[in-house]
Amino acid sequence: MKVIVLRWGHRPRDLRVTTHVALTARAFGASGFVLADVEDKSIKEKVEKVVADWGGPFTFEMGSSCKKTVAEWKKNGGIVVHLTMYGQKIDDKDVMSQISSSQRDIMIIVGSQKVPGEFFSEEFSDYNISIGAQPHSEVAALAIFLDRLFKGSELSKEFEQARIKVIPSQREKRLTRIES
């Protein structure tokens, strides 16, 4: 099961939040990130630096059309999950087990505050899911969604070709680093 996170609605002032979305996608087990409809070189550089240092695989794409990317994803059999405070609750009956048991690839869409109404339609999103029906953060919503999807196993994911690794410690900052 491949999981890709698509970010819609990035504006220059969102620079750091969008970077946090991308890094959270990687750290919580997604396979890649798409910054749709816009380009931002500094985010690309930041994410690619993290992948080079901390391992992958993790893909980064930008500039592609959101609509086209979603249409193609669905044509190829993937599911689209739109995270929104208005959606059905993530803890609703079987929604998460429905999504994960389908074994289909998942595109997770995280918007900014106002997304077009069509994102809610069946043609666009297979699921509109809320992580608590309160205003908070797309970073928090994404982390909780991926944590539920991977049932906590994402927190011990091993990354390939990592040059830096943390050695967990109660009182110190400990790293191993492979110098190239």
Add this chain to the structure above:
Amino acid sequence: MKVIVLRWGHRPRDLRVTTHVALTARAFGASGFVLADVEDKSIKEKVEKVVADWGGPFTFEMGSSCKKTVAEWKKNGGIVVHLTMYGQKIDDKDVMSQISSSQRDIMIIVGSQKVPGEFFSEEFSDYNISIGAQPHSEVAALAIFLDRLFKGSELSKEFEQARIKVIPSQREKRLTRIES
């Protein structure tokens, strides 16, 4: 059990990320937020507007000294938990049940990328905890920590004196709003 989130290391460019930290604290069940050592009026306004519209109680403080706030918290019997990618794993044996079973108030510290080494010491933090030993986001780390602490119940928390509420829906944006 009272839970307060303290943000350390806010810089002007962190405006939106710090706001996301504060809103995530509120939405995921914390009782209040402290922006330590600096002041930022626009964050205060944003958070207080959310509390006025979406309910509370949720306190917002800023400008107080991080060191003093932490020292006073500990003097009053509270626990301090520092979230850091270097800390012991959140899924380690009994760390979360130790923290919650103590029934003591909890101050959660979320820093920016580089925090002073003393944050890791016993004098400062009772626990240094990592949410996955990868670089990602303090917003994601906070959301997962609070979700583990409250065991998912935070997502259906009812807020007092809310003027706006979402009615969860599979396909629509539905709100109830009490006009004042």
